[in-house]
Amino acid sequence: MTTSALTAAIAVAAVLVAAPIAAAQAYTIYTSNEKDNTISVIDGTTLEVTATIPVGQRPRGITLSTDNKLLYICTSDDNHIEVLDLEKNSVVRILPSGPDPELFALHPDGRHLYIANENDNMVSVVDVQAGKLLAEIPVGVEPEGMGLNPDGSILVNTSETTNMAHFIDTKTHEIVANVVVGSRPRVARFTPDGRHVWVSAEIGGDVAVIDSDTREIVHTIEFAIQGIKPEAIQPVGIEMTADGKQAFVALGPANRVAVIDMATYEVTRYVLVGQRVWNVALAPDGKRLFTTNGVSNDVTVIDVDRMRAIKSVPVGRMPWGVVVRP
Amino acid sequence: MRYPGRNPGSVRRRTVGALALALALVAGAPAVTAAATATAPGGKEPARIPVVFLRDDEPPVIPLSLLDPVIEDPGVQGARLAVADNQTTGRFMGQSFELVEVTLPEGDPAEAVRALAGEGHRFFVADLRADRLLAVADLPELRDALVFNARATDDRLRNADCRANVLHTAPSRAMLADALAQYLMYKRWTNWFLVQGRGDDDALYAEALRRAAKRFGAKIVDEKTWAFAAGSRRSDSGHTTEQAEIPAFTQGAAHDVVVVADEGEAFGEYIAYRTFRPQVVAGTHGLVPTAWARVHEQWGATQFQDRFEKLAGRIMAPRDYGAWMAVRSIGEAATRARSADPAAIAAYIRDPRFTLAAFKGVGVTIRPWDGQYRQPVLLAGPRILVSVSPQPGFLHEHSELDTLGHDRPESGCRLPGR
Numbered sequence: 001m002t003t004s005a006l007t008a009a010i011a012v013a014a015v016l017v018a019a020p021i022a023a024a025q026a027y028t029i030y031t032s033n034e035k036d037n038t039i040s041v042i043d044g045t046t047l048e049v050t051a052t053i054p055v056g057q058r059p060r061g062i063t064l065s066t067d068n069k070l071l072y073i074c075t076s077d078d079n080h081i082e083v084l085d086l087e088k089n090s091v092v093r094i095l096p097s098g099p100d101p102e103l104f105a106l107h108p109d110g111r112h113l114y115i116a117n118e119n120d121n122m123v124s125v126v127d128v129q130a131g132k133l134l135a136e137i138p139v140g141v142e143p144e145g146m147g148l149n150p151d152g153s154i155l156v157n158t159s160e161t162t163n164m165a166h167f168i169d170t171k172t173h174e175i176v177a178n179v180v181v182g183s184r185p186r187v188a189r190f191t192p193d194g195r196h197v198w199v200s201a202e203i204g205g206d207v208a209v210i211d212s213d214t215r216e217i218v219h220t221i222e223f224a225i226q227g228i229k230p231e232a233i234q235p236v237g238i239e240m241t242a243d244g245k246q247a248f249v250a251l252g253p254a255n256r257v258a259v260i261d262m263a264t265y266e267v268t269r270y271v272l273v274g275q276r277v278w279n280v281a282l283a284p285d286g287k288r289l290f291t292t293n294g295v296s297n298d299v300t301v302i303d304v305d306r307m308r309a310i311k312s313v314p315v316g317r318m319p320w321g322v323v324v325r326p
Numbered sequence: 327m328r329y330p331g332r333n334p335g336s337v338r339r340r341t342v343g344a345l346a347l348a349l350a351l352v353a354g355a356p357a358v359t360a361a362a363t364a365t366a367p368g369g370k371e372p373a374r375i376p377v378v379f380l381r382d383d384e385p386p387v388i389p390l391s392l393l394d395p396v397i398e399d400p401g402v403q404g405a406r407l408a409v410a411d412n413q414t415t416g417r418f419m420g421q422s423f424e425l426v427e428v429t430l431p432e433g434d435p436a437e438a439v440r441a442l443a444g445e446g447h448r449f450f451v452a453d454l455r456a457d458r459l460l461a462v463a464d465l466p467e468l469r470d471a472l473v474f475n476a477r478a479t480d481d482r483l484r485n486a487d488c489r490a491n492v493l494h495t496a497p498s499r500a501m502l503a504d505a506l507a508q509y510l511m512y513k514r515w516t517n518w519f520l521v522q523g524r525g526d527d528d529a530l531y532a533e534a535l536r537r538a539a540k541r542f543g544a545k546i547v548d549e550k551t552w553a554f555a556a557g558s559r560r561s562d563s564g565h566t567t568e569q570a571e572i573p574a575f576t577q578g579a580a581h582d583v584v585v586v587a588d589e590g591e592a593f594g595e596y597i598a599y600r601t602f603r604p605q606v607v608a609g610t611h612g613l614v615p616t617a618w619a620r621v622h623e624q625w626g627a628t629q630f631q632d633r634f635e636k637l638a639g640r641i642m643a644p645r646d647y648g649a650w651m652a653v654r655s656i657g658e659a660a661t662r663a664r665s666a667d668p669a670a671i672a673a674y675i676r677d678p679r680f681t682l683a684a685f686k687g688v689g690v691t692i693r694p695w696d697g698q699y700r701q702p703v704l705l706a707g708p709r710i711l712v713s714v715s716p717q718p719g720f721l722h723e724h725s726e727l728d729t730l731g732h733d734r735p736e737s738g739c740r741l742p743g744r
Contacts, residue, residue: 100629119629121414141414142629160626161654161683162415163661178418180661184626184683203683229726231688253687 027283028086028325029290030071031299032059033316039073039084040299040315042290044283044324047301047311053089056082061103061146062321065128066110071323072128074101074115081115081126086325096133098124103187105146105155107170114155114170116143123157123168137173139166147188147197149212156197156210158185165199165208167215177215181208187279189238191262200235200249207235207249209265219265221249228254237279241286248289250277257291259307269307273300278319284326292319372422373666375412377449377653378442379405379427380435382458390595395640401453401476402427403638404646405653410637412657421660425653430454435461443467448668449474451652453645456480456487463489472672474655476648480530484696484731485738493675493697495651496644499534501731502615505703505715506585506608507538508729509615512717515582515606520549521575521597522587531587531610542720546585548578552593572600585609612708615715618647619706624714627685651690651699655682687714693728696739700727 027044037059041051056075059082063072071084074097081101083093097104100119107114112134115124123143125135140162147156148170155168158181165188167177182204190197196218199208207221223233234252240262241247247260253276259269274293277300281290289302292315299319301311379402386396405425412423426447430438439462442450448471452459456478463473468491475483475494483489484498510516518539522532532549539546554571576584576597584601586609588594594611606612620641623631634642634650659674660666674680681689686702693700705713716726722733732738 118626119632140418141411141633142626159414161411162418163658163683164415164418166418175418180419180664183658183681183689203681203689205689231725 025284025326029281029299030062030323030325031292031315031319032062032073032321033318034058034060034294034320035318036316037075038316039071040319041089042299042313042315044288047313049313049315051089052316053084053091055084055091056080060320061101061116062323063104063106064323064325066106066108068325071325072104072106072113074104076100076102076118081113083128093131095126095128095131096124097126098122098133098136102144103146105148107148108150108152112152112170114146114148114157116146116157118142118144118160121159123155125173135173137168137175139168139175140164140178145186145188145199147190149190149197150192150194154212156188156190156199158188158199160184160186160202163201163204165197165210179208179210179215179217181210181217182206182220186236187238189240192240192242192244198238198240198247200238202234202236202252205230205233205235207238221260221265221267223249223251223254223258223267223270225251225254225256225270228256237277237291239280239282239289241282248280248282250280250291252276252278253295255293257289257302271302271307271309273302273309274298274312279322281322281324283324290322290324292322294318294320370420372416372420374422374424375416375449375656375660375666375671376424376426376447377405377409377451377656378447379425379451379453379649380439380462381427381429381453382455383429383432387591390591390593397640397643399638400643401451401645401649403634403640404476404642404648404650405451407634407637407646408650408653408657411633411650411654412660415657415661419661419664421666423653423657423660430458430462436465439465440467443471448472448672449656451476451649453477453649456483459483459492460487460489463492470669472656472668472675474648474652476652477645481534481732484698488696488739488741490741493652493655493692493699495648495655495699497617497701497703498698498731499531500537501698501701501703503531503534503538504541504730505705506613506615507535507542507544508715508717508720509613509705509713510583510608511542511544512719516544517547517579517581518544518583518585519576519578519581519605520546520585520587521552522549523552523590523592523594525590525592527589528587531589535585535587535609547581550575550578552588554593568596569600572596573602576601576603576605578602581605583608584612586611613712614706615703616706617644617701617703618642619644619704619711621706621709621711622685622704624711625685625687630685651682651684654684655680658682688727691725691727693734695734695737695741696732698731700725700730702727703730 029042031040039053057077061074073082081095081097082091085092098117101115102118104115113126123137140159142160145158157166165179182201184203187200209219233254237250239248249258256270275295277291291300299313303310409425450473473492479499586594588610598607659671663670663674684690690701720729
């Protein structure tokens with residue numbers, strides 16, 4: 001190797017090392033800890049827990065307000081939504097939710113929150129500004145997953161015992177289609193272009209890709225991991241890169257996150273994470289993926305370029321939901 | 327589960343036609359467009375799917391503990407909940423489920439059941455004891471029907487007395503005993519003192535415990551039969567009697583655990599805290615292996631328990647859970663096969679790939695060799711869930727769930743084509 005080549009190599013290496021720091025955007029990770037009734041706050045740069053905030057009973061689904069100043073929390077056993085002020089790190093408001101809120105989706109208007117009432121076979125619509133329950137939409141048994149398409153016109157709700165994805169018109173609150181999916185559907189997630197919605201089935205062990213227009217299943221993604229019994233493969237959380245190229249699916253007690261090429265639907269990799277991985281969220285720059293592991297009580301940090309776990313961050317007991325705040 | 331693109335070659339010939347039809351329908355997976363009303367798509371009347379629930383007029387079991395409810399309506403409440411669950415799906419599918427609740431007459435049930443078959447009924451959920459179940463299942467009119475055993479845990483029904491038209495949602499005694507044995511072995515509590523009651527069912531439960539001990543390497547170091555009469559659950563100063571009786575009764579060779587076989591609720595509750603040595607009590611009392619218990623709230627069971635209690639006004643018991651699984655299986659198959667035709671529904675359930683989500687963390691499937699539902703077994707303490715079997719480390723080449731009960735090679739069930 002010539003000196004100049006060596007210098008160039010060092011320069012490249014220096015750039016590579018420096019790049020993540022230079023490009024690093026400050027961000028914060030929040031997890032809901034179902035068993036501890038807390039929210040853990042993790043600094044995205046140091047990957048250390050900086051605060052543990054007490055909230056109501058059995059916090060599960062969490063989502064950020066559109067201005068990223070508030071965190072909405074489904075405190076299921078308190079039968080309401082708590083609003084956490086992320087500057088003060090304290091609960092500043094209580095919203096109605098209908099009984100046993102588990103998961104929800106916030107409309108792009110930042111105002112309408114669609115809540116799955118797991119114990120009541122309903123989807124509740126709440127105006128977060130007025131703090132009012134606007135409507136209740138009857139759906140299947142044990143509503144769970146909630147996904148809104150990018151313009152917020154269509155909501156997809158899954159019902160765990162009915163095994164359906166219900167397509168709901170957000171203007172009329174009418175169910176416009178029902179698609180039978182795998183057993184115990186958990187999460188519904190629209191692709192960034194809005195053309196498809198992915199639905200994970202925990203007991204069915206697969207992910208259905210449903211066409212948003214025809215409302216037909218166009219593909220079913222299946223998983224197989226050497227040395228893992230099929231029944232341990234229980235897909236739950238789904239995350240997608242903003243460019244719509246790559247998806248990540250948490251596989252529950254298989255302790256893996258599947259990495260999927262969204263063009264071919266091929267699973268390109270299984271990344272080993274903590275135990276009973278349920279939900280996943282990407283950093284704003286897409287370089288890191290965070291998983292909540294309910295049995296090992298930690299968050300796995302995955303380096304997305306290298307596709308491997310680089311750190312486990314201990315949080316509260318039974319971490320459930322995870323969001324990343326830019 | 328949609329049985330996608332897999333070769334149905336292992337499926338028996340009779341079911342292939344129906345299954346192929348189901349596959350074709352499901353493969354296209356057309357969206358069912360329907361408003362959230364009870365009417366079928368296109369305004370048609372929903373297709374009716376009736377299910378018969380069979381029970382006998384029996385006095386309720388009176389538990390020894392005053393905290394345990396006396397259940398006057400066992401089983402049927404689980405069936406009713408499943409119908410309600412099915413109905414919620416059905417209103418989106420244009421299917422309507424209906425429970426026909428029948429109390430069988432004393433004596434021969436043949437005439438009553440024949441009449442039901444004559445009305446076209448093909449699905450029967452039986453909350454019956456073993457002999458009554460067989461009397462029903464053996465009627466020629468029910469040869470093409472599906473009879474769900476939602477109650478009887480008798481191992482003979484999965485072996486010599488198995489029937490082609492019977493599926494068992496209730497776990498067998500062998501499954502329960504194996505589930506307990508795995509946990510006791512995991513704890514290395516290997517020496518057992520077996521105490522059994524005087525009833526026939528107690529003897530069968532004890533036999534399952536002996537089999538489990540042998541299978542998993544535990545040792546029954548001593549055995550005794552409870553000889554006193556059952557007695558009343560209430561008696562003034564009764565505890566003094568038990569405090570005197572039990573220590574003497576539980577003296578014997580050194581052991582780690584007292585395993586109790588008292589299905590008749592005669593004495594089992596009295597053993598704990600009164601044993602001669604400071605001992606753990608397990609079996610029908612103490613740490614109980616069971617299909618269902620109120621202490622279980624994992625894997626979505628919270629909502630399921632709540633739904634049941636709202637409907638029934640009491641907690642869910644194993645017989646309710648067995649009946650729920652049976653009726654939900656019919657609903658699940660009707661949804662996935664997109665059919666109300668009993669033959670199509672039965673074919674879907676009988677396919678080895680049939681899976682039901684039943685709040686046990688993994689899907690529940692059916693053993694093709696004896697019709698037994700494979701399921702995790704709860705290990706319930708009196709106030710909290712202790713564990714769920716199969717235990718880690720008990721491995722199996724196909725399914726760890728098959729480490730519980732009679733596995734294919736040891737099955738005494740001989741049915742043509744299985």
